Amino acid sequence: MRNLDENTITEAVLARHAQATDERLKHIVTSLVKHLHAFAREVNLTESEWEAGIRFLTEVGHITDEHRQEFILLSDTLGLSMLVTALAHRKPAGCTEATVFGPFFVDNAPPYNNGDDVANGAPGEPCFVSGAVRGPNGEAVSGARIEVWQADAKGLYDVQYNDTGTHRARGVLHSLPDGRYHFRSIVAEPYPIPHDGPVGRMLDALGRHPWRPAHLHFMITAPGYERLVTHVFREGDRYLDSDAVFGVRSSLIAQWHRHPAGTAPDGTAMATPYSTLEFDFVLNRST
Ligand code: BEZ
Numbered sequence: 001m002r003n004l005d006e007n008t009i010t011e012a013v014l015a016r017h018a019q020a021t022d023e024r025l026k027h028i029v030t031s032l033v034k035h036l037h038a039f040a041r042e043v044n045l046t047e048s049e050w051e052a053g054i055r056f057l058t059e060v061g062h063i064t065d066e067h068r069q070e071f072i073l074l075s076d077t078l079g080l081s082m083l084v085t086a087l088a089h090r091k092p093a094g095c096t097e098a099t100v101f102g103p104f105f106v107d108n109a110p111p112y113n114n115g116d117d118v119a120n121g122a123p124g125e126p127c128f129v130s131g132a133v134r135g136p137n138g139e140a141v142s143g144a145r146i147e148v149w150q151a152d153a154k155g156l157y158d159v160q161y162n163d164t165g166t167h168r169a170r171g172v173l174h175s176l177p178d179g180r181y182h183f184r185s186i187v188a189e190p191y192p193i194p195h196d197g198p199v200g201r202m203l204d205a206l207g208r209h210p211w212r213p214a215h216l217h218f219m220i221t222a223p224g225y226e227r228l229v230t231h232v233f234r235e236g237d238r239y240l241d242s243d244a245v246f247g248v249r250s251s252l253i254a255q256w257h258r259h260p261a262g263t264a265p266d267g268t269a270m271a272t273p274y275s276t277l278e279f280d281f282v283l284n285r286s287t
């Protein structure tokens with residue numbers, strides 16, 4: 001194969017993969033090459049633009065380590081993560097929709113009982129969260145593992161502080177026999193995704209902001225049901241229609257009700273204002 005030109009090179013590259021034995025890999029790489037070449041032709045990619053792209057991806061790699069995954073942030077901000085989530089979770093109507101996982105999940109979050117305060121000292125206005133976990137036919141899901149994590153009043157997750165090791169505003173609890181759950185935490189606030197690296201510069205160059213609307217993350221698992229990774233977003237947040245990672249779904253938006261000082265739903269005497277949030281989850285059956 002010689003003298004390849006702009007018209008013949010794509011087929012030549014694809015022909016080189018003819019012997020690949022992994023059919024799925026072959027399918028993916030064939031499509032990738034076709035789309036990459038079509039993209040370069042469509043924008044008439046120059047050599048200096050190609051070099052800038054390589055430099056950008058190199059920086060994304062250099063800033064990535066075990067604490068920071070800039071490639072996932074790139075995928076998130078280009079809408080690829082949410083597209084993959086949408087493709088993987090086409091659920092029957094009525095099931096709670098999935099959204100992006102995000103980079104702030106950690107293994108080994110502390111266990112809690114219903115009613116406990118998962119904030120564990122994280123700054124923020126107290127918030128009492130409750131609801132139920134159900135199946136598609138409305139059946140209570142007892143003993144579902146509910147993992148929750150969220151940013152604090154400063155818009156930071158515990159893992160973004162240097163005093164690592166202390167888990168705050170995250171934890172694991174289990175639904176009660178009637179499917180219900182309840183815990184205390186803090187009011188979620190909007191926050192910018194990490195934007196001091198190449199992805200932040202990309203957003204800036206594109207005239208985009210890095211903010212995410214306030215949300216609580218949930219991961220819920222129960223035998224016989226599909227794992228649910230989702231958020232609950234706060235009604236009224238100014239970033240609901242411009243989430244930096246395209247994760248908002250109307251069905252996941254809920255009202256945080258604010259109350260003056262008084263008696264909280266669990267009977268606690270509150271000397272300061274507090275909020276309440278009620279949200280039910282509907283799990284899809286696993287196949
Ligand atoms: C998050 O919600 O934690 C998140 C998701 C995607 C990118 C950055 C943060």
Ligand code: FE
Pocket residue numbers: 102104151212215217
């Ligand atoms: Fe988040």
